[in-house]
Amino acid sequence: MLPNVRGLITTxxxxxxxxxxxxxxxxxxxxxxxxxxxxxxxADDERYRWLNDIVCIAEGRIDDEGMRVRAYAGVHELEA
Structure with missing residues (x-):
């Protein structure tokens, strides 16, 4: 199974x-x-614009009752 989801989060x-x-x-x-x-x-909102610069890496599990995900922020740290 290959999840491919796009959506909108409203905070x-x-x-x-x-x-x-x-x-x-x-x-x-x-x-x-x-x-x-x-x-x-x-994110266009200044408060959440930092999200534009990360990649989210996540591990999860899914069953008949739903989905549980633990997410991590991949932050670029290499020097230019």
């Missing part, structure tokens, strides 16, 4: 953030599916 303070999430899900038997995911964000 509690009214900002809109576009996101894209792609990855791979592996199902083995009756166990929950294991997911490896990568994501990007686009």
């Amino acid at each position: 509690d303070d009214g900002a809109s953030i576009l996101f894209e999430l792609r990855g791979r899900t592996v199902f083995e038997g009756d166990a929950p599916g294991r997911q490896n995911l990568v994501g990007w964000f686009e």
Whole structure:
């Protein structure tokens, strides 16, 4: 299974953030599916513009009850 999701997040303070999430899900038997995911964000709002500069790396699992994801921010740290 190849997740490919695009959407809009509306924050509690009214900002809109576009996101894209792609990855791979592996199902083995009756166990929950294991997911490896990568994501990007686009935010115009000054408070969330820092999201434009990161790549989101995530691991997750999915089953009949829903999806659980743990996400990490990949921040560019190499010198120019």
